[in-house]
Amino acid sequence: MHQPNWHRLKTDPQLRHKLEKRAQIVRAIREYFWSQDFIETETPTLVHVPGMEPYLDPFKTELRDEGGKRADAYLITSPEYAMKKLLAGGMERIFQLTRSYRNRETLSTQHSPEFTILEWYRANATYEDIMRDTEELVAYIARKVLGTTHVQYQGKPLELAPPWKRTSFAAALEQYAGVRYDEIETQAKLQALLRKRSYRVSDTDDWDTLVLQLFVQEVEPKLGQEQPEIIFDYPASQAALATISPRDARFAQRFEVYARGIELCNAFNELTDAAEQRRRLEEERKLRQQLGKDDYPVDETFLAALETGMPPAGGNALGVDRLAMLLLDTDRMADIVWCPWFEMFDLS
């Protein structure tokens, strides 16, 4: 059905140009972090316990020795647990470019089950430092690979030079959806607002799902139109592995970057408190069980590392394929991935 890339390469000089530029983007990422005194790590993609994120489905396999002894094994959904262990071990600035895998996603020519993720962590730093890293990194790549920070995406200009626009989650709801955060802080108020706006709301949807639905429909498509936009301080209930804001406990110190409505990365002021981390992982495990997801125990090797003390740190996870699509002005993943998944798989 789809012509495979190796075949397109023969006749389509644009495709070859884009794929070569993608390789240059990957090289520029490495150059940037090495120039900033980061060390490149290579942690496993095959692990015993994958991430606990309730809405992700890791690929499951098993590890066997020659005698037949076995253990559960999974492909990572992100390398974050292993990289944080290295922070606990005293590494101060680390980055990694690796493949991650997520099963049961909405697959299409835009979404791949296997993708390249860039993660980096800075010890004794905050998420504000990571915001600056992100701006500088993307601007560096654009200058290096495209010769300019002034790019075109889908027919409209996008300026990548820092500083980028910074908008808190609450301010974004107010600016782009006309909703004041204190008007939707209870489940009942949020439900009423969404019903008034003709959303299809079911009584079983929790507050987090509803506020995300509002965000996805009315805010996200408007973000980062002229330049990338940093959305920071997400609801504390969506903290994941981030610290709670000391300024306002309703929010977690987490940020995402959007360009033209597309989410590029998800970053945290990293949670370092082992007891709190255990509590959140157990909570997420419970939610996984309720959602009928594959159930596995919390990663004790990760918690053991945190218990010995992890320095305050900031970290970011950035989708390299999405960044390549943005920089190389394409909305087709097959233009920036050497051999897309749908050349091999035919789902039925």
Next chain:
Amino acid sequence: MEINDLKKGVVIKIDGQPFRVIEYQAVKPGKGTAFARTKLRSLLGDKVIDCTFKAGEKIEGADVSYQECQYLYSDGSAYHFMITDTYEQASLPADVVGDTARFLKENMEARLVFFEGNPVDLIIPAKMNFLVTEAEDAAKGDTATGAVKQVTIETGAKITVPLFVKQGDTIRVNTETGSYDVRV
């Protein structure tokens, strides 16, 4: 159906009314459940609405039927077709055919979508071959990688193609995106 079954062209029912998915984007936030962000066009009028569906949400499919047809002609305000099986004629207003019109060739085969007995939509093949009727020669020595030009195809539509495409060539076009696929 659920969000994984949604894609461009699928017809669903919202509050009893049929809507066709005209834009579809899967969204997976950094934390939390997946969504499908869609634009839906009403098949009973030209209203377009934004609608976001959650993973796991049940979505009602609309009971539509399809009939093979041949495209006959356009009188400007409507497009006329002949149903292949019955030789009956059916027509669609120009605003329903929309952008698809630029790929219509006389006597080509297509499918009409019927809802409650009335034609409401048109589906044409996802890939179609067209004769290039106008193309400028690429300037000699212009070998810049990724260089493209615009050509006109037999229906009058303009398509962006690689420089090597010449007048008289036949090219395959993705009719959903309007993009060049390959020289045939």
